[in-house]
Amino acid sequence: MSNAAQIQPVLDRIDADFDNSLERLFALLRIKSISADPAFAGDCRAAADHLAADIATLGFATEVRPTAGHPAIVAKLNGGGAGRPHVLFYGHYDVQPVDPLNLWHRPPFEPAVTDHADGRKIIVARGAEDDKGQLMTFVEACRAWKSVTGSLPVDITIVIEGEEEIGSKNFVPFLEANKNDLKADFALVCDTSMWDPNTPAITTSLRGLVYEEVWIKAANRDLHSGIFGGGAQNPIRVLTRILGGLFDDDGRITIPGFYDGVKDLPPDVLAQWSKLDLTPESFLKPIGLSVPAGEKGRLLIEQISSRPTCDVNGIIGGYTGEGSKTVIPAHASAKISFRLVEGQQPDKIRKAFRDYVTARLPGDCTAEFGDHSSAPAIALDWNMKPLAAARRALTEEWGKETVLMGSGASIPIVADFKRTLGLDTVLVGFGLDDDNIHSPNEKYDLKSFHKGIRSWIRILAAFAV
Numbered sequence: 001m002s003n004a005a006q007i008q009p010v011l012d013r014i015d016a017d018f019d020n021s022l023e024r025l026f027a028l029l030r031i032k033s034i035s036a037d038p039a040f041a042g043d044c045r046a047a048a049d050h051l052a053a054d055i056a057t058l059g060f061a062t063e064v065r066p067t068a069g070h071p072a073i074v075a076k077l078n079g080g081g082a083g084r085p086h087v088l089f090y091g092h093y094d095v096q097p098v099d100p101l102n103l104w105h106r107p108p109f110e111p112a113v114t115d116h117a118d119g120r121k122i123i124v125a126r127g128a129e130d131d132k133g134q135l136m137t138f139v140e141a142c143r144a145w146k147s148v149t150g151s152l153p154v155d156i157t158i159v160i161e162g163e164e165e166i167g168s169k170n171f172v173p174f175l176e177a178n179k180n181d182l183k184a185d186f187a188l189v190c191d192t193s194m195w196d197p198n199t200p201a202i203t204t205s206l207r208g209l210v211y212e213e214v215w216i217k218a219a220n221r222d223l224h225s226g227i228f229g230g231g232a233q234n235p236i237r238v239l240t241r242i243l244g245g246l247f248d249d250d251g252r253i254t255i256p257g258f259y260d261g262v263k264d265l266p267p268d269v270l271a272q273w274s275k276l277d278l279t280p281e282s283f284l285k286p287i288g289l290s291v292p293a294g295e296k297g298r299l300l301i302e303q304i305s306s307r308p309t310c311d312v313n314g315i316i317g318g319y320t321g322e323g324s325k326t327v328i329p330a331h332a333s334a335k336i337s338f339r340l341v342e343g344q345q346p347d348k349i350r351k352a353f354r355d356y357v358t359a360r361l362p363g364d365c366t367a368e369f370g371d372h373s374s375a376p377a378i379a380l381d382w383n384m385k386p387l388a389a390a391r392r393a394l395t396e397e398w399g400k401e402t403v404l405m406g407s408g409a410s411i412p413i414v415a416d417f418k419r420t421l422g423l424d425t426v427l428v429g430f431g432l433d434d435d436n437i438h439s440p441n442e443k444y445d446l447k448s449f450h451k452g453i454r455s456w457i458r459i460l461a462a463f464a465v
Protein backbone atom coordinates (compact mmCIF):
# COMPACT_ATOMS: atom_id res chain seq x y z
CA MET A 1 0.00 0.00 0.00
CA SER A 2 1.35 3.44 -0.92
CA ASN A 3 1.96 6.16 1.66
CA ALA A 4 -0.87 8.18 0.11
CA ALA A 5 -3.30 5.29 0.57
CA GLN A 6 -2.19 4.87 4.19
CA ILE A 7 -2.76 8.49 5.18
CA GLN A 8 -6.48 8.33 5.95
CA PRO A 9 -6.24 5.45 8.46
CA VAL A 10 -3.39 7.27 10.19
CA LEU A 11 -5.41 10.49 10.33
CA ASP A 12 -8.34 8.53 11.72
CA ARG A 13 -6.06 7.15 14.41
CA ILE A 14 -5.07 10.69 15.42
CA ASP A 15 -8.71 11.68 15.81
CA ALA A 16 -9.62 8.56 17.77
CA ASP A 17 -6.60 8.80 20.09
CA PHE A 18 -6.57 12.57 20.54
CA ASP A 19 -7.54 12.52 24.21
CA ASN A 20 -4.51 10.31 24.90
CA SER A 21 -2.29 12.60 22.83
CA LEU A 22 -3.48 15.49 24.97
CA GLU A 23 -2.75 13.65 28.21
CA ARG A 24 0.76 12.79 27.02
CA LEU A 25 1.33 16.48 26.33
CA PHE A 26 -0.03 17.34 29.79
CA ALA A 27 2.41 14.92 31.41
CA LEU A 28 5.29 16.80 29.78
CA LEU A 29 3.83 20.21 30.62
CA ARG A 30 3.70 19.31 34.31
CA ILE A 31 7.51 19.11 34.45
CA LYS A 32 9.02 22.45 35.53
CA SER A 33 11.89 22.46 33.04
CA ILE A 34 13.00 26.08 33.48
CA SER A 35 16.49 26.17 32.03
CA ALA A 36 17.44 29.65 33.26
CA ASP A 37 17.16 28.81 36.97
CA PRO A 38 19.71 26.34 38.44
CA ALA A 39 17.10 25.35 41.02
CA PHE A 40 15.24 23.52 38.22
CA ALA A 41 18.20 21.58 36.81
CA GLY A 42 16.70 18.35 38.14
CA ASP A 43 13.41 19.14 36.42
CA CYS A 44 15.23 19.72 33.13
CA ARG A 45 16.85 16.30 33.47
CA ALA A 46 13.43 14.82 34.32
CA ALA A 47 11.94 16.35 31.17
CA ALA A 48 14.73 14.90 29.04
CA ASP A 49 14.31 11.47 30.62
CA HIS A 50 10.53 11.62 30.24
CA LEU A 51 10.67 12.54 26.54
CA ALA A 52 13.38 10.01 25.77
CA ALA A 53 11.38 7.21 27.40
CA ASP A 54 8.25 8.22 25.49
CA ILE A 55 10.03 8.42 22.11
CA ALA A 56 11.73 5.07 22.77
CA THR A 57 8.30 3.38 22.92
CA LEU A 58 7.92 4.24 19.21
CA GLY A 59 10.92 2.12 18.30
CA PHE A 60 13.49 4.89 18.14
CA ALA A 61 17.01 4.17 19.39
CA THR A 62 17.01 6.89 22.01
CA GLU A 63 19.68 8.37 24.26
CA VAL A 64 19.86 11.21 26.74
CA ARG A 65 23.27 12.71 26.10
CA PRO A 66 25.16 15.13 28.33
CA THR A 67 26.16 18.63 27.33
CA ALA A 68 28.05 21.20 29.35
CA GLY A 69 24.62 22.28 30.59
CA HIS A 70 21.22 20.60 30.43
CA PRO A 71 21.12 17.26 28.59
CA ALA A 72 20.00 16.71 25.01
CA ILE A 73 18.05 13.84 23.45
CA VAL A 74 19.04 12.03 20.26
CA ALA A 75 16.59 9.48 18.84
CA LYS A 76 17.00 7.62 15.54
CA LEU A 77 14.69 5.40 13.52
CA ASN A 78 16.07 4.28 10.18
CA GLY A 79 16.03 1.03 8.26
CA GLY A 80 13.50 1.73 5.55
CA GLY A 81 15.95 0.95 2.78
CA ALA A 82 18.31 2.95 0.61
CA GLY A 83 17.09 6.07 -1.11
CA ARG A 84 14.55 7.15 1.48
CA PRO A 85 14.68 10.76 2.66
CA HIS A 86 16.24 11.25 6.08
CA VAL A 87 14.98 14.19 8.14
CA LEU A 88 16.38 15.73 11.32
CA PHE A 89 13.63 17.08 13.58
CA TYR A 90 14.55 19.67 16.23
CA GLY A 91 12.68 20.86 19.30
CA HIS A 92 13.41 22.03 22.84
CA TYR A 93 11.98 20.89 26.16
CA ASP A 94 13.10 23.84 28.27
CA VAL A 95 10.73 26.68 29.09
CA GLN A 96 10.84 30.28 30.25
CA PRO A 97 10.48 31.28 33.93
CA VAL A 98 6.89 31.94 34.98
CA ASP A 99 7.37 35.36 36.61
CA PRO A 100 5.30 37.34 37.41
CA LEU A 101 3.37 34.46 38.93
CA ASN A 102 0.51 36.65 40.20
CA LEU A 103 -0.58 37.42 36.63
CA TRP A 104 -1.32 33.78 35.83
CA HIS A 105 -4.99 32.82 35.91
CA ARG A 106 -4.10 29.29 37.01
CA PRO A 107 -0.94 27.48 38.17
CA PRO A 108 1.48 27.50 35.19
CA PHE A 109 2.49 23.84 35.53
CA GLU A 110 -1.03 22.49 35.96
CA PRO A 111 -2.17 22.34 32.32
CA ALA A 112 -5.84 22.52 31.45
CA VAL A 113 -8.11 23.04 28.46
CA THR A 114 -10.11 26.21 28.91
CA ASP A 115 -12.22 28.59 26.81
CA HIS A 116 -10.65 31.61 25.14
CA ALA A 117 -12.60 34.86 25.24
CA ASP A 118 -13.63 34.34 21.61
CA GLY A 119 -14.80 30.77 22.19
CA ARG A 120 -11.71 28.87 21.03
CA LYS A 121 -10.58 25.92 23.13
CA ILE A 122 -7.05 26.50 24.39
CA ILE A 123 -4.41 24.62 26.36
CA VAL A 124 -3.01 26.86 29.11
CA ALA A 125 0.39 26.13 30.72
CA ARG A 126 4.00 27.26 30.57
CA GLY A 127 5.46 25.56 27.51
CA ALA A 128 2.04 24.81 25.99
CA GLU A 129 3.18 26.40 22.72
CA ASP A 130 6.89 27.13 23.24
CA ASP A 131 7.95 24.45 22.56
CA LYS A 132 6.44 21.38 24.23
CA GLY A 133 3.12 21.53 22.41
CA GLN A 134 4.84 22.16 19.10
CA LEU A 135 7.38 19.33 19.38
CA MET A 136 4.70 16.90 20.58
CA THR A 137 2.73 17.44 17.36
CA PHE A 138 5.63 15.73 15.58
CA VAL A 139 6.08 12.98 18.18
CA GLU A 140 2.35 12.18 18.10
CA ALA A 141 2.41 12.04 14.30
CA CYS A 142 5.24 9.49 14.46
CA ARG A 143 3.25 7.53 17.05
CA ALA A 144 0.21 7.35 14.79
CA TRP A 145 2.23 6.24 11.77
CA LYS A 146 3.88 3.48 13.80
CA SER A 147 0.61 2.38 15.40
CA VAL A 148 -1.25 2.02 12.12
CA THR A 149 1.46 0.92 9.69
CA GLY A 150 4.29 -0.33 11.89
CA SER A 151 6.76 2.02 10.19
CA LEU A 152 7.46 5.62 9.21
CA PRO A 153 7.41 7.05 5.67
CA VAL A 154 10.94 8.48 6.02
CA ASP A 155 14.00 7.93 8.16
CA ILE A 156 14.00 10.26 11.14
CA THR A 157 16.50 11.57 13.66
CA ILE A 158 15.03 13.60 16.51
CA VAL A 159 17.26 15.96 18.48
CA ILE A 160 15.79 17.87 21.41
CA GLU A 161 17.77 20.33 23.51
CA GLY A 162 17.25 21.83 26.93
CA GLU A 163 18.83 25.29 26.62
CA GLU A 164 17.06 27.09 23.79
CA GLU A 165 15.53 29.61 26.18
CA ILE A 166 18.99 30.61 27.43
CA GLY A 167 20.64 30.94 24.03
CA SER A 168 21.64 27.31 23.28
CA LYS A 169 25.13 28.16 24.51
CA ASN A 170 26.10 24.51 24.95
CA PHE A 171 24.14 23.13 21.99
CA VAL A 172 26.42 24.24 19.16
CA PRO A 173 29.42 22.40 20.69
CA PHE A 174 27.05 19.43 21.08
CA LEU A 175 26.22 19.59 17.37
CA GLU A 176 29.90 19.72 16.50
CA ALA A 177 30.68 16.72 18.71
CA ASN A 178 27.74 14.68 17.35
CA LYS A 179 27.56 15.80 13.72
CA ASN A 180 28.36 12.33 12.36
CA ASP A 181 25.34 11.04 14.27
CA LEU A 182 23.06 13.83 13.04
CA LYS A 183 23.50 13.44 9.30
CA ALA A 184 20.31 14.00 7.31
CA ASP A 185 19.01 15.43 4.05
CA PHE A 186 17.36 18.44 5.68
CA ALA A 187 16.13 19.64 9.06
CA LEU A 188 12.66 20.37 10.42
CA VAL A 189 11.87 22.91 13.13
CA CYS A 190 8.45 23.24 14.74
CA ASP A 191 8.86 26.48 16.69
CA THR A 192 7.13 29.02 14.43
CA SER A 193 3.62 30.29 13.74
CA MET A 194 0.67 30.16 11.39
CA TRP A 195 -0.55 33.22 9.53
CA ASP A 196 -3.85 33.15 11.44
CA PRO A 197 -5.88 30.45 13.30
CA ASN A 198 -7.04 28.91 10.02
CA THR A 199 -4.20 29.62 7.59
CA PRO A 200 -1.04 27.48 7.67
CA ALA A 201 2.36 28.98 7.01
CA ILE A 202 5.94 27.98 6.33
CA THR A 203 8.62 30.39 7.45
CA THR A 204 11.00 30.73 4.54
CA SER A 205 13.28 33.45 5.85
CA LEU A 206 14.61 34.58 9.20
CA ARG A 207 16.22 37.92 9.79
CA GLY A 208 19.72 37.88 11.21
CA LEU A 209 20.90 39.98 14.14
CA VAL A 210 23.71 42.30 15.14
CA TYR A 211 23.48 43.77 18.65
CA GLU A 212 25.88 46.59 19.47
CA GLU A 213 26.56 48.84 22.43
CA VAL A 214 28.37 52.15 22.11
CA TRP A 215 29.81 54.47 24.76
CA ILE A 216 30.63 58.09 23.91
CA LYS A 217 33.15 59.58 26.34
CA ALA A 218 34.37 63.17 26.78
CA ALA A 219 35.51 64.81 30.04
CA ASN A 220 37.23 62.83 32.79
CA ARG A 221 34.30 63.45 35.18
CA ASP A 222 30.74 64.81 35.26
CA LEU A 223 30.79 68.60 34.98
CA HIS A 224 28.70 71.43 36.45
CA SER A 225 26.60 72.74 33.57
CA GLY A 226 26.65 76.29 34.94
CA ILE A 227 30.42 76.42 34.88
CA PHE A 228 31.23 74.29 31.83
CA GLY A 229 28.01 74.55 29.79
CA GLY A 230 28.71 75.96 26.32
CA GLY A 231 32.41 75.18 26.53
CA ALA A 232 32.59 71.44 27.24
CA GLN A 233 31.45 68.72 24.90
CA ASN A 234 28.27 66.88 26.01
CA PRO A 235 28.32 63.13 25.21
CA ILE A 236 24.52 62.89 25.28
CA ARG A 237 24.24 65.59 22.60
CA VAL A 238 26.90 63.85 20.51
CA LEU A 239 25.30 60.43 20.90
CA THR A 240 21.76 61.54 20.09
CA ARG A 241 22.94 63.48 17.04
CA ILE A 242 24.69 60.37 15.72
CA LEU A 243 21.71 58.12 16.46
CA GLY A 244 19.29 60.60 14.93
CA GLY A 245 21.29 60.57 11.72
CA LEU A 246 20.90 56.81 11.29
CA PHE A 247 17.67 57.35 9.32
CA ASP A 248 16.69 59.61 6.46
CA ASP A 249 13.26 61.15 5.94
CA ASP A 250 12.09 58.06 4.01
CA GLY A 251 12.96 55.68 6.84
CA ARG A 252 16.05 54.28 5.13
CA ILE A 253 19.16 53.56 7.17
CA THR A 254 22.00 55.90 6.23
CA ILE A 255 25.02 53.77 7.18
CA PRO A 256 27.19 53.54 4.03
CA GLY A 257 26.94 50.10 2.43
CA PHE A 258 24.10 48.98 4.71
CA TYR A 259 21.88 47.80 1.84
CA ASP A 260 24.66 46.16 -0.17
CA GLY A 261 23.46 42.70 -1.22
CA VAL A 262 19.83 43.25 -0.14
CA LYS A 263 17.38 41.96 -2.74
CA ASP A 264 13.71 42.60 -3.33
CA LEU A 265 11.18 39.82 -2.86
CA PRO A 266 10.37 37.67 -5.89
CA PRO A 267 7.29 39.16 -7.62
CA ASP A 268 5.09 36.12 -6.97
CA VAL A 269 5.87 36.19 -3.24
CA LEU A 270 5.25 39.93 -3.05
CA ALA A 271 1.92 39.41 -4.83
CA GLN A 272 0.93 36.74 -2.30
CA TRP A 273 1.92 38.94 0.63
CA SER A 274 -0.09 41.83 -0.84
CA LYS A 275 -3.21 39.65 -0.78
CA LEU A 276 -2.72 38.97 2.95
CA ASP A 277 -3.77 42.58 3.56
CA LEU A 278 -1.74 43.21 6.72
CA THR A 279 -2.83 46.75 7.55
CA PRO A 280 -1.86 49.37 10.15
CA GLU A 281 -5.39 48.99 11.45
CA SER A 282 -4.99 45.27 12.16
CA PHE A 283 -1.30 45.26 13.17
CA LEU A 284 -0.57 48.61 14.80
CA LYS A 285 -3.89 49.74 16.27
CA PRO A 286 -3.94 47.03 19.01
CA ILE A 287 -0.66 48.46 20.36
CA GLY A 288 -1.85 52.05 20.22
CA LEU A 289 -0.12 53.07 16.96
CA SER A 290 -1.33 53.88 13.47
CA VAL A 291 1.52 54.88 11.13
CA PRO A 292 4.13 52.40 9.80
CA ALA A 293 7.60 53.68 10.67
CA GLY A 294 9.72 51.70 8.20
CA GLU A 295 10.87 52.49 4.68
CA LYS A 296 8.38 54.47 2.66
CA GLY A 297 7.12 52.70 -0.43
CA ARG A 298 7.28 49.29 1.24
CA LEU A 299 4.35 47.16 2.38
CA LEU A 300 3.95 46.93 6.13
CA ILE A 301 4.53 43.17 5.91
CA GLU A 302 7.82 43.85 4.10
CA GLN A 303 8.88 46.31 6.78
CA ILE A 304 8.46 43.74 9.57
CA SER A 305 9.50 40.59 7.73
CA SER A 306 11.84 40.99 4.78
CA ARG A 307 13.57 44.35 5.11
CA PRO A 308 16.61 45.10 7.31
CA THR A 309 16.09 47.33 10.33
CA CYS A 310 17.88 49.34 12.97
CA ASP A 311 16.43 50.00 16.42
CA VAL A 312 17.81 51.89 19.39
CA ASN A 313 16.93 49.64 22.30
CA GLY A 314 18.14 51.82 25.14
CA ILE A 315 19.98 55.05 26.01
CA ILE A 316 21.77 55.83 29.26
CA GLY A 317 23.48 59.05 30.21
CA GLY A 318 23.68 61.75 32.85
CA TYR A 319 21.43 62.12 35.85
CA THR A 320 18.18 60.10 35.73
CA GLY A 321 17.14 60.14 39.39
CA GLU A 322 14.43 62.16 41.14
CA GLY A 323 14.60 65.93 40.98
CA SER A 324 17.32 67.88 39.17
CA LYS A 325 21.07 67.71 38.97
CA THR A 326 22.67 70.11 36.51
CA VAL A 327 25.49 68.06 35.08
CA ILE A 328 27.18 67.52 31.76
CA PRO A 329 27.86 63.78 31.90
CA ALA A 330 31.27 62.33 31.22
CA HIS A 331 29.80 59.61 29.05
CA ALA A 332 26.61 58.35 27.45
CA SER A 333 25.76 54.98 25.95
CA ALA A 334 23.21 53.27 23.75
CA LYS A 335 22.25 49.74 22.79
CA ILE A 336 21.39 49.22 19.12
CA SER A 337 20.09 46.16 17.30
CA PHE A 338 20.11 45.50 13.58
CA ARG A 339 17.85 42.90 12.00
CA LEU A 340 19.51 41.65 8.83
CA VAL A 341 18.25 39.95 5.68
CA GLU A 342 19.86 37.63 3.17
CA GLY A 343 22.87 39.26 1.53
CA GLN A 344 24.00 41.14 4.63
CA GLN A 345 26.96 39.88 6.64
CA PRO A 346 26.91 40.52 10.40
CA ASP A 347 30.63 41.34 10.60
CA LYS A 348 30.38 43.88 7.78
CA ILE A 349 27.34 45.55 9.30
CA ARG A 350 29.05 45.74 12.69
CA LYS A 351 32.14 47.36 11.15
CA ALA A 352 30.04 49.74 9.04
CA PHE A 353 28.15 50.92 12.14
CA ARG A 354 31.34 51.48 14.10
CA ASP A 355 32.91 53.35 11.20
CA TYR A 356 29.75 55.48 10.92
CA VAL A 357 29.93 56.45 14.60
CA THR A 358 33.67 57.08 14.65
CA ALA A 359 33.53 59.31 11.57
CA ARG A 360 31.02 61.58 13.30
CA LEU A 361 32.85 62.12 16.59
CA PRO A 362 33.79 65.73 17.33
CA GLY A 363 37.00 66.72 19.06
CA ASP A 364 37.41 65.69 22.71
CA CYS A 365 35.14 62.65 22.23
CA THR A 366 36.00 58.98 21.90
CA ALA A 367 33.85 55.92 21.27
CA GLU A 368 34.06 52.42 22.68
CA PHE A 369 32.01 49.49 21.43
CA GLY A 370 30.76 46.20 22.76
CA ASP A 371 29.04 43.43 20.80
CA HIS A 372 26.46 41.22 22.48
CA SER A 373 25.34 38.80 19.78
CA SER A 374 25.10 38.21 16.06
CA ALA A 375 23.54 35.73 13.68
CA PRO A 376 23.27 35.65 9.90
CA ALA A 377 19.96 35.84 8.08
CA ILE A 378 18.52 32.65 6.65
CA ALA A 379 16.53 32.34 3.43
CA LEU A 380 15.32 29.09 1.91
CA ASP A 381 15.38 28.32 -1.78
CA TRP A 382 11.79 28.96 -2.89
CA ASN A 383 12.03 25.89 -5.15
CA MET A 384 13.39 23.59 -2.44
CA LYS A 385 11.65 20.22 -2.92
CA PRO A 386 10.87 19.54 0.78
CA LEU A 387 9.40 23.05 1.12
CA ALA A 388 7.09 22.48 -1.83
CA ALA A 389 6.04 19.09 -0.42
CA ALA A 390 5.27 20.56 3.00
CA ARG A 391 3.35 23.41 1.42
CA ARG A 392 1.09 21.01 -0.52
CA ALA A 393 0.49 18.87 2.55
CA LEU A 394 -0.44 21.82 4.75
CA THR A 395 -2.80 23.23 2.14
CA GLU A 396 -4.54 19.86 1.90
CA GLU A 397 -4.99 19.57 5.67
CA TRP A 398 -6.17 23.12 6.37
CA GLY A 399 -8.10 23.74 3.16
CA LYS A 400 -6.40 27.10 2.61
CA GLU A 401 -3.36 28.03 0.57
CA THR A 402 -0.21 27.83 2.66
CA VAL A 403 1.47 31.19 3.15
CA LEU A 404 5.22 31.43 2.62
CA MET A 405 6.15 34.05 5.17
CA GLY A 406 9.25 35.80 6.38
CA SER A 407 9.95 36.13 10.07
CA GLY A 408 11.24 39.38 11.45
CA ALA A 409 12.83 37.49 14.32
CA SER A 410 15.92 35.29 14.46
CA ILE A 411 16.16 31.56 15.24
CA PRO A 412 19.92 31.01 15.60
CA ILE A 413 19.66 27.20 15.56
CA VAL A 414 18.68 27.35 11.87
CA ALA A 415 21.99 29.06 11.06
CA ASP A 416 23.77 26.56 13.31
CA PHE A 417 22.30 23.63 11.34
CA LYS A 418 23.51 25.17 8.09
CA ARG A 419 26.96 26.06 9.39
CA THR A 420 27.62 22.91 11.43
CA LEU A 421 25.65 20.18 9.65
CA GLY A 422 25.25 21.68 6.17
CA LEU A 423 21.45 21.36 6.40
CA ASP A 424 18.70 23.62 5.14
CA THR A 425 15.71 23.82 7.46
CA VAL A 426 11.98 23.73 6.76
CA LEU A 427 10.19 25.72 9.47
CA VAL A 428 6.61 24.59 10.04
CA GLY A 429 4.81 25.67 13.18
CA PHE A 430 1.29 26.01 14.52
CA GLY A 431 1.65 28.82 17.03
CA LEU A 432 -0.47 31.99 16.97
CA ASP A 433 0.39 35.59 17.72
CA ASP A 434 -1.80 35.58 20.84
CA ASP A 435 -0.18 32.52 22.45
CA ASN A 436 1.57 34.66 25.12
CA ILE A 437 4.87 32.82 24.80
CA HIS A 438 7.40 34.03 27.41
CA SER A 439 4.49 35.73 29.21
CA PRO A 440 1.92 34.77 31.84
CA ASN A 441 -0.98 32.61 30.65
CA GLU A 442 0.88 31.00 27.76
CA LYS A 443 -1.53 28.99 25.65
CA TYR A 444 -1.75 26.76 22.59
CA ASP A 445 -4.96 26.44 20.64
CA LEU A 446 -6.44 22.97 20.88
CA LYS A 447 -7.03 23.16 17.14
CA SER A 448 -3.36 23.98 16.58
CA PHE A 449 -2.31 20.90 18.54
CA HIS A 450 -4.83 18.56 16.88
CA LYS A 451 -4.41 19.73 13.29
CA GLY A 452 -0.69 20.19 13.86
CA ILE A 453 -0.40 16.44 14.43
CA ARG A 454 -2.55 15.75 11.36
CA SER A 455 -0.39 18.16 9.35
CA TRP A 456 2.81 16.29 10.19
CA ILE A 457 1.12 13.04 9.11
CA ARG A 458 0.57 14.51 5.66
CA ILE A 459 3.98 16.23 5.51
CA LEU A 460 5.91 13.04 6.31
CA ALA A 461 3.96 11.22 3.61
CA ALA A 462 4.65 14.04 1.14
CA PHE A 463 8.39 13.87 1.86
CA ALA A 464 8.38 10.19 0.87
CA VAL A 465 6.98 10.81 -2.60
